Amino acid sequence: MGRMTQRLKVHRIGDRSVSRIESVAVEEPLEIRVAALPDRGVPAGGNPLRPASTTVTTTMRLPGDDFDLALGHLVAEGLIGGGDDVATMMHCTDTGPDGSPTFNVVEVTLAAGVALRRPITERTEVATSACGVCGSTSVDDLIAALPHSPADDEAAFGLEAIHAGMAAMRSRQRVFEATGGVHAAALLAPDGEVLVVREDIGRHNAVDKVIGWAAREGRLPLRGHALLVSSRAGFEIAQKAAVAGAPVLACVSAATSLAVEVAERSGVTLLGFVRDPRATVYAHPGRISGTDPGL
Structure with missing residues (x-):
C-alpha cells in the first residue's frame, strides 16, 4: 500500500511476550x-x-x-x-x-x-x-451560509440498505485491515451502491476526501445520497454533510448534541450506532423506511 503503511518491529506483551513485525498507518x-x-x-x-x-x-x-x-x-x-x-x-x-x-x-x-x-x-x-x-x-452562521438545503430532499433508504452500505465500506478498508488505525467515509447512492470509500487517520479528513471525490465527479450537491462514516457524529461531521447537501448521515458511533442540532436545523437525517440490525435515528427519521416519521 505504498506510503499508506509502514512496517515496524513491535513487542506484544501479555500471557506470552513476542516480538513481531506489524504494519502501522x-x-x-x-x-x-x-x-x-x-x-x-x-x-x-x-x-x-x-x-x-x-x-x-x-x-x-x-x-x-x-x-x-x-x-x-x-x-x-x-x-x-x-x-x-x-x-x-x-x-x-x-x-x-x-x-x-x-x-x-x-x-x-x-x-x-x-x-x-x-x-x-x-x-x-x-x-x-x-x-x-x-x-x-x-450553528446560526452555518445554517445561514448553507449553499444547498437538504431539508426538501425526498431521499429514502431502508435501514437494511444503510447496513449493507456500512458492510461494503468496511470490506473496502484496506489500510484499516492492515493496521487497525484509520477511519473511513463512503458515499451511498440512492440505488444502494457504494460509490466511493476513502480512508484517513482523521475521520474529518476521510469525509473531506469523499466530498472532494464528489466535487471532481460533478456530483455536488449530494442529493439523494447517504454519507457513511466509521466514527461518531460530531458537529464538524454534521456540518460537512450539510454543506455538501447530503440528506442522510449515518455513523457507526454516537452523535453529539451539536451534531443533532445541526441535523435538525439543516434537514439532515442523522443516524448513529449503525450496527446491524439496529440504529439510532437522532433527527428526521422519515427518510428511513420502517420508522415512524411522527416520532
Whole structure:
C-alpha cells in the first residue's frame, strides 16, 4: 500500500511476550495552498500561470487521495463552491531531509475569475487530523451560509440498505485491515451502491476526501445520497454533510448534541450506532423506511 503503511518491529506483551513485525498507518502533514488566476486564465500553451499562493491549512493525514482531500476541504469549509471553481491541482516539489520528494504540499489554482468565498481565518492555519474545526462560529452562521438545503430532499433508504452500505465500506478498508488505525467515509447512492470509500487517520479528513471525490465527479450537491462514516457524529461531521447537501448521515458511533442540532436545523437525517440490525435515528427519521416519521 505504498506510503499508506509502514512496517515496524513491535513487542506484544501479555500471557506470552513476542516480538513481531506489524504494519502501522503512516501519518504525515499535508499543506493545502490556494492560488488565484488572473481573469485572463490559462495561456494558450496549456500551462497555468503561477500566481502567489496562500496556505489555507496544514493537516495531519494518511497519504493518498491528496487532491480529493484538498478539494473536499475547500468545499466543506465553504471556501469554494465545487470542482468547477478549480483550474488545476498539483503536488509541489517539496523535499525531505534526505532530498527526496515528500508530496506533502498540494497547490490548488482557482479557475479564472474565481475568488475564495470567505477570508482565510487564523483557525485554518494548522489543524490536526482529528480536530476538523469548521469555518462557522455557530450553528446560526452555518445554517445561514448553507449553499444547498437538504431539508426538501425526498431521499429514502431502508435501514437494511444503510447496513449493507456500512458492510461494503468496511470490506473496502484496506489500510484499516492492515493496521487497525484509520477511519473511513463512503458515499451511498440512492440505488444502494457504494460509490466511493476513502480512508484517513482523521475521520474529518476521510469525509473531506469523499466530498472532494464528489466535487471532481460533478456530483455536488449530494442529493439523494447517504454519507457513511466509521466514527461518531460530531458537529464538524454534521456540518460537512450539510454543506455538501447530503440528506442522510449515518455513523457507526454516537452523535453529539451539536451534531443533532445541526441535523435538525439543516434537514439532515442523522443516524448513529449503525450496527446491524439496529440504529439510532437522532433527527428526521422519515427518510428511513420502517420508522415512524411522527416520532
